[in-house]
Amino acid sequence: xxxxxxxxxxxxxxxxxxxxxxxxxxxxxxxxxxxxxxxxxxxxxxxxxxxxxxxxxxxxxxxxxxxxxxxxxxxxxxxxxxxxxxxxxxxxxxxxxxxxxxxxxxxxxxxxxxxxxxxxxxxxxxxxxxxxxxxxxxxxxxxxxxxxxxxxxxxxxxxxxxxxxxxxxxxxxxxxxxxxxxxxxxxxxxxxxxxxxxxxxxxxxxxxxxxxxxxxxxxxxxxxxxxxxxxxxxxxxxxxxxxxxxxxxxxxxxxxxxxxxxxxxxxxxxxxxxxxxxxxxxxxxxxxxxxxxxxxxxxxxxxxxxxxxxxxxxxxxxxxxxxxxxxxxxxxxxxxxxxxxxxxxxxxxxxxxxxxxxxxxxxxxxxxxxxxxxxxxxxxxxx
Amino acid sequence: xxxxxxxxxxxxxxxxxxxxxxxxxxxxxxxxxxxxxxxxxxxxxxxxxxxxxxxxxxxxxxxxxxxxxxxxxxxxxxxxxxxxxxxxxxxxxxxxxxxxxxxxxxxxxxxxxxxxxxxxxxxxxxxxxxxxxxxxxxxxxxxxxxxxxxxxxxxxxxxxxxxxxxxxxxxxxxxxxxxxxxxxxxxxxxxxxxxxxxxxxxxxxxxxxxxxxxxxxxxxxxxxxxxxxxxxxxxxxxxxxxxxxxxxxxxxxxxxxxxxxxxxxxxxxxxxxxxxxxxxxxxxxxxxxxxxxxxxxxxxxxxxxxxxxxxxxxxxxxxxxxxxxxxxxxxxxxxxxxxxxxxxxxxxxxxxxx
Numbered sequence: 001x002x003x004x005x006x007x008x009x010x011x012x013x014x015x016x017x018x019x020x021x022x023x024x025x026x027x028x029x030x031x032x033x034x035x036x037x038x039x040x041x042x043x044x045x046x047x048x049x050x051x052x053x054x055x056x057x058x059x060x061x062x063x064x065x066x067x068x069x070x071x072x073x074x075x076x077x078x079x080x081x082x083x084x085x086x087x088x089x090x091x092x093x094x095x096x097x098x099x100x101x102x103x104x105x106x107x108x109x110x111x112x113x114x115x116x117x118x119x120x121x122x123x124x125x126x127x128x129x130x131x132x133x134x135x136x137x138x139x140x141x142x143x144x145x146x147x148x149x150x151x152x153x154x155x156x157x158x159x160x161x162x163x164x165x166x167x168x169x170x171x172x173x174x175x176x177x178x179x180x181x182x183x184x185x186x187x188x189x190x191x192x193x194x195x196x197x198x199x200x201x202x203x204x205x206x207x208x209x210x211x212x213x214x215x216x217x218x219x220x221x222x223x224x225x226x227x228x229x230x231x232x233x234x235x236x237x238x239x240x241x242x243x244x245x246x247x248x249x250x251x252x253x254x255x256x257x258x259x260x261x262x263x264x265x266x267x268x269x270x271x272x273x274x275x276x277x278x279x280x281x282x283x284x285x286x287x288x289x290x291x292x293x294x295x296x297x298x299x300x301x302x303x304x305x306x307x308x309x310x311x312x313x314x315x316x317x318x319x320x321x322x323x324x325x326x327x328x329x330x331x332x333x334x335x336x337x338x339x340x341x342x343x344x345x346x347x348x349x350x351x352x353x354x355x356x357x358x359x360x361x362x363x364x365x366x367x368x369x370x371x372x373x374x375x376x377x378x379x380x381x382x383x
Numbered sequence: 384x385x386x387x388x389x390x391x392x393x394x395x396x397x398x399x400x401x402x403x404x405x406x407x408x409x410x411x412x413x414x415x416x417x418x419x420x421x422x423x424x425x426x427x428x429x430x431x432x433x434x435x436x437x438x439x440x441x442x443x444x445x446x447x448x449x450x451x452x453x454x455x456x457x458x459x460x461x462x463x464x465x466x467x468x469x470x471x472x473x474x475x476x477x478x479x480x481x482x483x484x485x486x487x488x489x490x491x492x493x494x495x496x497x498x499x500x501x502x503x504x505x506x507x508x509x510x511x512x513x514x515x516x517x518x519x520x521x522x523x524x525x526x527x528x529x530x531x532x533x534x535x536x537x538x539x540x541x542x543x544x545x546x547x548x549x550x551x552x553x554x555x556x557x558x559x560x561x562x563x564x565x566x567x568x569x570x571x572x573x574x575x576x577x578x579x580x581x582x583x584x585x586x587x588x589x590x591x592x593x594x595x596x597x598x599x600x601x602x603x604x605x606x607x608x609x610x611x612x613x614x615x616x617x618x619x620x621x622x623x624x625x626x627x628x629x630x631x632x633x634x635x636x637x638x639x640x641x642x643x644x645x646x647x648x649x650x651x652x653x654x655x656x657x658x659x660x661x662x663x664x665x666x667x668x669x670x671x672x673x674x675x676x677x678x679x680x681x682x683x684x685x686x687x688x689x690x691x692x693x694x695x696x697x698x699x700x701x702x703x704x705x706x707x708x709x710x711x712x713x714x715x716x717x718x719x720x721x722x723x724x725x726x727x728x729x730x731x732x733x734x735x736x737x
Contacts, residue, residue, distance in 0.1 A: 004659060008718060008719060010719055010720050013719045045664075045723060046718075046721055046723070047717040048719065049721065050721035050722055051719070051720060346729070347726075348729045363729075366726070367724060367729075368724050368726070369724065371722075371724050
């Protein structure tokens with residue numbers, strides 16, 4: 001697997017580990033947030049944290065599209081699939097996300113709803129073409145990476161004159177979420193941000209470029225290093241963040257230069273602008289209502305807007321009160337700080353969003369890293 | 384197979400089976416002439432052995448001395464035909480391998496077919512031929528069977544159940560609860576081939592690959608392995624859930640931990656690439672011709688040599704070892720130099736969004 005294996009090389013990892021250990025100041029603690037679930041996954045799957053000194057802590061951010069989808073939207077997806085006799089198409093991760101009372105699309109399917117897992121928006125379009133007598137809804141989800149393909153599908157549906165294809169749009173925006181995290185306050189009103197910098201998104205940045213992150217270095221004085229999703233990318237970006245922290249700098253740096261440019265993919269941005277408009281606010285799991293943080297379909301394409309075509313009534317969406325996904329997604333708490341973690345909430349029976357996708361902070365820690373916590377606990381016990 | 388060949392063929396008054404364009408209809412499961420013809424012309428004709436040819440409702444046989452091993456498995460795979468095999472060969476390999484994983488030599492199989500009305504006879508014929516070939520290669524006989532036809536829409540083409548018996552000789556004691564701290568963990572070849580080959584043919588996935596399923600019977604390999612190292616502690620075929628699920632089962636059964644070495648686990652580059660593309664982990668992808676062997680550390684090299692000497696084990700490798708761990712964790716030293724858990728699979732392995 002040329003072009004991937006090189007970024008997983010053990011010797012180079014060792015070199016980076018030595019450099020990180022040498023440059024990290026032992027007298028301080030570094031807290032960096034990797035925004036993206038892809039980075040969370042890479043850290044956990046390759047055991048990167050074993051190569052970092054103990055005072056360099058990685059905090060898992062909210063960049064996991066299914067994790068931040070609020071219960072209400074999941075309930076709406078289930079309602080669409082069960083109440084309107086539509087063919088509901090969506091990306092696979094979403095199938096297991098629990099809504100109110102742990103209903104999910106996978107459960108709806110077992111009760112007879114026509115829910116189909118697709119790999120691309122084009123698959124959903126094809127299903128609409130093949131089933132002209134049925135309504136086909138694409139439940140669109142994801143950050144800026146998955147938005148352009150949804151725009152393409154809507155444009156294509158218009159071109160084909162499809163009358164039975166609509167999109168339920170849940171696309172969200174990365175910079176808005178970062179702003180929400182950096183603007184967090186304690187209940188007493190004091191700023192409540194524990195971060196020393198961000199590992200910036202890889203694929204998202206390939207679309208939006210590096211410029212949107214300048215606000216965070218300028219207004220919040222937090223360094224951002226955009227990194228690829230391979231383990232060496234992540235390690236290199238951590239080294240760069242340590243250097244910035246040591247120097248007292250806050251710059252946008254681009255480790256993922258092989259895919260990300262300052263201006264990003266201008267064509268994709270234009271397409272997204274043509275089809276979508278920014279919502280005044282959108283509710284995020286863990287972050288609450290975040291202003292200007294999501295997209296809706298523009299009026300010119302309203303015939304493809306499932307929110308306008310179907311009326312879905314969902315009773316009060318409810319999350320488990322004990323679930324700590326919110327503080328975890330904001331980096332204020334660790335998965336193990338949640339009383340549900342590993343007891344009633346596991347990847348087999350996820351109660352909170354962070355446990356659903358393998359990119360979620362809780363699922364990643366449970367699946368790949370919990371031996372580490374238990375080792376630490378054991379050591380503490382024996383001490 | 385040495386029995387005098389019975390004259391197969393048509394019952395009086397019936398036309399020959401149209402194996403080219405014909406389809407299974409409800410009469411093929413109704414107990415009448417059509418069913419008798421299907422059984423005689425297709426099943427008995429292909430499976431062809433002395434016990435079956437007597438067309439008794441039950442097969443009667445004597446087994447060699449030793450403990451009798453029995454297993455059953457049902458096959459509902461979609462698509463029915465995939466690169467490297469089909470549901471028929473899989474149905475034979477699956478049960479033969481389950482028997483072999485007890486350290487037993489498999490002897491006899493049963494075959495039950497649930498066929499959906501309208502299923503093409505040509506496909507059925509191809510499936511039955513593959514079963515016959517697979518059985519012959521594995522050295523087993525399909526000695527009794529059953530055919531049911533369900534109405535259109537009440538089945539997914541064809542479902543097959545096979546059950547089998549085998550005999551384990553004295554001195555062999557193999558079970559999932561016998562892994563001991565210090566034991567080595569071996570596999571007989573590359574992982575994930577079957578799952579990726581099948582996935583590549585699913586209708587909603589359009590990627591092409593040269594990967595073929597590894598579906599094969601493992602009895603002859605196991606026989607060579609036991610010849611070399613009779614005190615193998617555990618044998619298991621990592622089918623659904625792949626290496627990860629099977630090792631977690633063993634760890635729990637034996638009350639031990641297991642540590643894998645990522646760099647030692649054989650995975651074809653094509654399988655790695657396909658998994659990368661689909662967001663899957665090859666450790667969790669199904670295999671149908673692979674086995675995990677756990678044996679005492681001082682016998683591991685000997686066992687590895689025996690495995691590598693067999694064509695079905697030429698890519699065999701020592702991939703890890705058994706540890707003392709009351710929590711029964713399976714973990715892995717990653718290629719990068721860290722450590723991570725290799726946990727049970729939660730639900731189905733679903734592709735990630737981005």
